[in-house]
Amino acid sequence: MSEAVLILxxxxxxxxxxxxxxxxxxxxxxxxxxxxxxxVEGMMLIGAFFxxxxxxxxxNPYLGFLAGVMAGGLASLIHAFIxxxxxxxxxxxxxxxxxxxxxxxxxxxxxxxxxxxEVSFSPIALPILSSIPFxxxxxxxxxxxxxxxxxxxxxxxxxxxxTTIGINLRAVGENAKASNAMGVSVYKVRYFWTFFGGLxxxxxxxxxxxxxxxFWLDGITAGRGWIAIALVIFAMWDPLKAVLGAYLxxxxxxxxxxxxxxxxxxxxxxxxxxxxxxxxxxxxxxxxIVKAKHIRPPRELGIPYSREEK
Amino acid sequence: MKQFFGLLLVVFIVLxxxxxxxxxxxxxxxxAFLYVGPHNDGGWSQSHxxxxxYLQKHVPYxxxxxxxxxxxxxxxxxxxxxxxxKGYKVIFGTSFGFMDSMYNxxxxxxxxxxxxxxxxxxxxNMGTYFxxxxxxxxxxxxxxxxxTKTNYIGFVAPFPIPEVIREINSFTIGAREVNxxxxxxxxxxxxxxxxxxxxxxxxxxxxxxxxxIASGCDSPASIEGAKKAHIYAIGYDRDNxxxxxxxxxxxxxxxxxxxxxxxxxxxxxxxxxxxxYWGGLKxxxxxxxxxxxxxxxxxxxYVLKRQKEIIDGKFKVFAGPIYxxxxxxxxxxxxxxxxxxxxxxxxxVKGVVGTIPNK
Numbered sequence: 001m002s003e004a005v006l007i008l009x010x011x012x013x014x015x016x017x018x019x020x021x022x023x024x025x026x027x028x029x030x031x032x033x034x035x036x037x038x039x040v041e042g043m044m045l046i047g048a049f050f051x052x053x054x055x056x057x058x059x060n061p062y063l064g065f066l067a068g069v070m071a072g073g074l075a076s077l078i079h080a081f082i083x084x085x086x087x088x089x090x091x092x093x094x095x096x097x098x099x100x101x102x103x104x105x106x107x108x109x110x111x112x113x114x115x116x117x118e119v120s121f122s123p124i125a126l127p128i129l130s131s132i133p134f135x136x137x138x139x140x141x142x143x144x145x146x147x148x149x150x151x152x153x154x155x156x157x158x159x160x161x162x163t164t165i166g167i168n169l170r171a172v173g174e175n176a177k178a179s180n181a182m183g184v185s186v187y188k189v190r191y192f193w194t195f196f197g198g199l200x201x202x203x204x205x206x207x208x209x210x211x212x213x214x215f216w217l218d219g220i221t222a223g224r225g226w227i228a229i230a231l232v233i234f235a236m237w238d239p240l241k242a243v244l245g246a247y248l249x250x251x252x253x254x255x256x257x258x259x260x261x262x263x264x265x266x267x268x269x270x271x272x273x274x275x276x277x278x279x280x281x282x283x284x285x286x287x288x289i290v291k292a293k294h295i296r297p298p299r300e301l302g303i304p305y306s307r308e309e310k
Numbered sequence: 311m312k313q314f315f316g317l318l319l320v321v322f323i324v325l326x327x328x329x330x331x332x333x334x335x336x337x338x339x340x341x342a343f344l345y346v347g348p349h350n351d352g353g354w355s356q357s358h359x360x361x362x363x364y365l366q367k368h369v370p371y372x373x374x375x376x377x378x379x380x381x382x383x384x385x386x387x388x389x390x391x392x393x394x395x396k397g398y399k400v401i402f403g404t405s406f407g408f409m410d411s412m413y414n415x416x417x418x419x420x421x422x423x424x425x426x427x428x429x430x431x432x433x434x435n436m437g438t439y440f441x442x443x444x445x446x447x448x449x450x451x452x453x454x455x456x457x458t459k460t461n462y463i464g465f466v467a468p469f470p471i472p473e474v475i476r477e478i479n480s481f482t483i484g485a486r487e488v489n490x491x492x493x494x495x496x497x498x499x500x501x502x503x504x505x506x507x508x509x510x511x512x513x514x515x516x517x518x519x520x521x522x523i524a525s526g527c528d529s530p531a532s533i534e535g536a537k538k539a540h541i542y543a544i545g546y547d548r549d550n551x552x553x554x555x556x557x558x559x560x561x562x563x564x565x566x567x568x569x570x571x572x573x574x575x576x577x578x579x580x581x582x583x584x585x586x587y588w589g590g591l592k593x594x595x596x597x598x599x600x601x602x603x604x605x606x607x608x609x610x611x612y613v614l615k616r617q618k619e620i621i622d623g624k625f626k627v628f629a630g631p632i633y634x635x636x637x638x639x640x641x642x643x644x645x646x647x648x649x650x651x652x653x654x655x656x657x658x659v660k661g662v663v664g665t666i667p668n669k
Contacts, residue, residue, distance in 0.1 A: 008517030012510075113348045116534055208506075215505040215531060222506070257514035260497040260664070261464065267667035268470070268498035 003134070009254045010138045014146060017243075017250030019208045021149045023228035024235060024242040025156055026200025030076075032160065032237060033193035034173040036302040038094030039079050041225025042101020043198050044205035047072035049105040051206025052216040053112060061119050065145060065206045072202015073195050075101060080194040084187055087304035098225065106218045117214040121145055145207050152200075156239040169193060173298030176305040186305050201225065223276070230279045234286045236295050245282070252278050339400060339574060341365075342393040343376040344386065346405035347503050353528030353547040354502065357564040358404040358427075360548070364567025365574060372574050382407035390415045394422055400577060402570065403427060405502075406473075412436060423582060425573055427566075428473060430653075432584050439569050440473075442590030444480035444652070445620050446562040448627040449598050449613050450544045451484025453559045454492075454522045456609045457542060461491045464515025466525040466532045468502050470666045472655045474526050479659045480627050481524060481544075486661045488612070495520070496664025505531035512536060522559070533557055542602070549599035560613075561599030568595045588649070592621045628652060633660040 023040050030037050037043075051068025055061050075097065082093040121143035130140040139150075160166040171179040172189045180186050204224070209216055227249060235241035256271035264271075290296065343362050345355035355378065362374050375398070377389050386408050390401055394415070400423045403412045409429035416424045416436040424436035432438055454463055463485060467474050478496060485492040495518070497511040508527045512535030515523055524544035525532040533550060536543035537557040545551070545561030569587060576582040589595040598617065601610055619625035630641035635658040641647050656666060 005517050005519075009514070012513055012517065016510075110348065113350065116530070213506050213509060213531070214534075215509070215529070217503075217505055220506060253510065254514065257497050257511050258517075260511075261495045261514050261518055263495070263663040263665065265665050267665070269500055269667065272500050 005258075007134065007137045009258055010251065011141065013250035013254040014138060014142060014247060015212055015250070016253045017247040018146050018149045019204050019212060020224060020228050020231060020249055021153065021243060021246035022204035022207065023197075023201040023225060024231040024246055025152060025239050026197035026203075027229055027232045028235065028237050028239055028242060029156065029160070029169070029193045029200075030197030031232060031301055032173045032298055033169050033190045034176060034298055034300045034303065034305070035080070035083055035190050035194045035197075036090045036094065037076065037079050037083075037097070037194060037197055038091060038229065039076070039097025039101065039225075040197075040201050040228050041221055041223070042098035043072045043075045043201035044208070044221045044225045044228075045101040045105045045219070046075045047202025047205030048209040048220055049109050049112075049205075049216065051202070052117070052209035052214075055117055055119065055210050056112070056115060059119050061117070061121050061210050064210050065121075065203070068206025068210070069199050069202040072205060073199040076194050076198020076201070077191075079198075080191050083304065084190045084194070087306060090302050090304075102219060109216055109218060112216045113218070115216065117210065120214050121211045143211060145203075145211055150243075153239050153243050160239060170298070173300060176300055176303075180305075180307060186307070190305070201228075204228070227275065227279055230283055233290070233297075234282045236286065236290060237297070248282075249275055249278065338371050338373045339577060340373045340375075340396075340398040341400035341402060341570075341574065342390075342398040343374065343402045344380045344389065344404060344408055345376060345378045346382070346407065347379060347528060349376060349378045351503060351528055352530050352550070354564075355404065355528070357547045358402075358566050361564070361566025361568075361570050362402075364565075365570040368567070368571055369574050371578060380405075380408070383411065386411040387415055394419055399423065400425070400574070404566075406471075423577060430586075432586065434584055437573075437584040437587065439573075439587040439589075441564060441569075441593075441595040442588060443562055443564070443596050444476050444627055445591045446596045446598050447477045448480040448484040449617055449620075450524070450560050450562050451481035451486075452488050452613050452616060453484075453601075453605060453609055454481070454524065454542075454544055455485030455487065455489035456612070457559055457605070458485075458489065458492060458522050460519045460521045461489065461493060462515075462518060462520045463492060463494045464512065464518075464520040464523045465494050465496045465664075466508050466511045466515075466523065466527055467496050467498050467664075468527050469500060470498055472653055475655045475658065475666065476652055477526050478662060478664070479655065482659050482661045483627060483632070490661075492661060494524075494662050494664075496658075496662060498664075499527055501527070503528045505529040508532045509535050516541065530554075542604075545599055551600040551602065555603050557602070558599070559602045559605055563597050563599045565595050565597060568593060590620070591617060592623075634658060635660050635662050 047068040050071035051064045054067035055064025079093050079097050082088040083090040123143050126140040130136045168184045172186050176186045231245040234245045252275050256274050347355040349359040366374050380386050402425050404427045406428045412424050412426050413431045416433045426438050428440045429438050482494045499507040508531040512523050512532035516539045522542045523532050523536045533543040542559050543557050545558045549561050551558050626646045628647035630645045631643040632641040634640050
C-alpha cells in the first residue's frame with residue numbers, strides 16, 4: 001500500500017468516523033446527565049432522512065444538515081418527556097424510539113429512494129495546517145462538518161470538565177437529589193442534555209446521507225447508532241476519547257474494503273462483520289480498564305428523578 | 311346536502327356497476343410481479359418494472375400488478391397466495407431468493423403459471439428465465455480495457471455466486487483481450503442494494519488509482535462515486551447514460567419486456583411450456599447501452615464487430631484457452647465452457663484480483 005493510498009483511505013476513515021463521533025458525544029452528555037438513551041439509532045435515522053430530504057428540496061446541504069440536526073433533537077424530546085417528566089423506563093423508551101425512527105423513515109422515505117443529491121459539502125484545505133505532511137492530508141483537507149466535529153469534541157470536553165455547566169451536569173448524573181438541594185434544576189439539565197444528544201445524533205445521521213453516502217435508503221444507518229452507544233463506554237464518557245474511538249471504527253470500515261481490493265483470502269463476510277466484532281472486543285477491553293481505573297458510569301444513569309420523593 | 315349524497319350514491323352505483331360488468335367479461339390474463347427492491351431502485355427491480363410496463367403497453371390482453379420490496383421466505387409465499395386468490399394466473403418472481411416460495415406454492419396451484427428469474431428449480435407449471443448477460447459484460451470489458459490508463463479496474467460485486475462470478479470473468483476476458491496488462495479488482499458488498507457500501511467500495515478503488523469502476527450491484531452509487539472522482543464507470547441493469555454522460559462508458563442492460571411479452575403471448579396461445587429460458591444478445595433480452603461521450607470511434611467499431619460475431623454465433627466468450635487466476639488451465643484450446651459449467655462457475659479467470667469464499 002503506497003502512502004498516497006493510505007492517506008486517501010485514512011481521510012475516508014475520518015469521514016466515516018465523523019458519522020459516529022457526533023452521536024457518541026451526544027450520548028456521552030445525555031448519559032452524564034443520567035439519561036440513558038438507546039434511541040440513538042432511531043434519532044440518527046430521522047436526522048439522516050430529514051437531512052437528505054431538505055437538501056434534496058433546497059439544494060443547500062447546510063440547510064439540510066441543520067434540518068437533520070433539529071429533527072434529531074425533536075425526536076429526542078419524546079424520550080426526554082417519557083423518561084424525565086413521566087419517569088418511565090428509559091430502556092424501553094429508548095428502544096421504542098429506535099423502532100419508531102426506523103418505521104417512520106421507512107414509511108416516509110419510500111418516495112425518496114434512489115434519488116441522489118447533486119450537492120454536498122465541499123472539502124476545504126485549511127491554511128498552514130493542511131501543509132503538515134501526512135496528518136494535514138488526512139485531517140485538514142476535509143469538509144466543514146468534519147471540522148465542526150473537531151471543534152465540538154474540544155469545546156464539549158472543555159464544557160464538561162472546566163465550566164460550571166459541566167459541574168452541574170455531572171452532579172445531576174451522579175446525585176440528582178443533592179444537585180437539587182444545591183439549587184440546580186434537575187429537570188432542566190436533563191431535558192437540555194437529552195435534547196443535545198438528539199441534536200448530535202441527528203448531525204451524525206445527516207452527515208451520513210448528505211456528506212458520505214449521499215443517498216437515502218431504508219435503515220441506512222445500519223447499526224451505527226448502536227456502535228455509538230458502545231463507543232460511549234469505550235470512551236469512558238470522555239468526549240476527547242470518543243474521537244479516538246470513532247476514528248478507529250472509521251478505519252476498520254475503510255480497511256475491510258481495502259483488504260478485499262488487495263485480494264485478501266479472508267472471506268468478505270468476515271470482513272463485513274469486522275466493525276461489529278471490534279465493537280465487542282473494544283467493550284470487553286474498555287470494561288476491564290474501567291474496572292481497573294475505578295471509572296464507572298454516572299451513578300444515577302437510568303434512574304428517574306422526582307422532586308417530590310424524599 | 312341530501313342532493314349531494316344522492317349524487318354520490320349514483321356515482322357509486324355507476325362505478326361499481328361498471329366494474330362488475332367489466333369483471334364479468336374480463337378475459338384478460340392477470341399477471342403479478344414480485345420485486346426484491348423498490349420498483350424505482352434505479353437498477354434491478356426497476357429494470358423488471360420497465361419490462362412489466364413494456365408488456366402492458368405491447369400486449370392488450372394482459373393486466374399486471376406488482377409488489378415491491380418483497381421479503382424472501384414465508385412473507386413471499388403469502389403474497390403469492392394472495393395474488394392467486396385475487397385471480398392472478400401468472401406469477402413472475404424476479405429475484406433468486408423467491409425460488410423456494412414459488413416452488414412450494416406452484417405445487418398447490420397447478421393451473422397457475424410461475425416464472426422465476428435466475429433460479430434453477432422448475433415444475434410443470436414453473437419455468438425459469440434469465441439472460442446471457444455475460445455477453446454484454448464481455449463487450450463492456452473491451453471498452454474498459456481500451457479506455458483504462460492505470461490498468462486498474464475496480465469491480466463492485468454483490469454476492470460470490472456463479473451469476474456474479476460469471477459477470478466478473480466475462481468482463482475481465484473482454485478487458486484483457488484488448489489490454490493484457492489490465493487487472494480487475496473485486497470487492498464484495500454482500501448485498502444486492504446497499505448504496506453506502508457500494509460507494510465505500512468505489513472510494514477504496516479510487517484511492518488505489520482505479521480509473522474505471524464497474525458494478526454488479528443494483529444502485530448507481532458507484533457511478534456517483536466515479537463521477538465525483540472524474541473517472542469512468544460501466545453501468546449495469548439500466549441505461550443511466552443520460553444521467554452520467556461523461557462518466558458512463560457503456561452499460562450492460564436488461565430488457566425483461568422481451569421475455570415477458572414472449573411468455574404471455576405463449577400463455578395466450580396455449581403453447582407455454584415450462585423451460586429454462588436463457589436468452590442472449592441475439593434475443594434482445596440483454597444489450598449494451600449507449601456509449602459515453604468520450605468513447606472513441608475505434609473502440610466502438612471493435613465492440614460492434616465483436617457484438618455481431620456473438621449474435622451470428624461466430625464468437626464465444628468462454629472459448630479456450632482460459633486459465634484461472636491461480637494459473638490452472640480451466641478450458642482447453644479449441645473447447646468452449648458448457649452452459650452447465652457457466653451456471654455453476656466458482657473460479658476467477660486470470661487477471662481478476664479477488665477471492666471467492668470457500669463453501
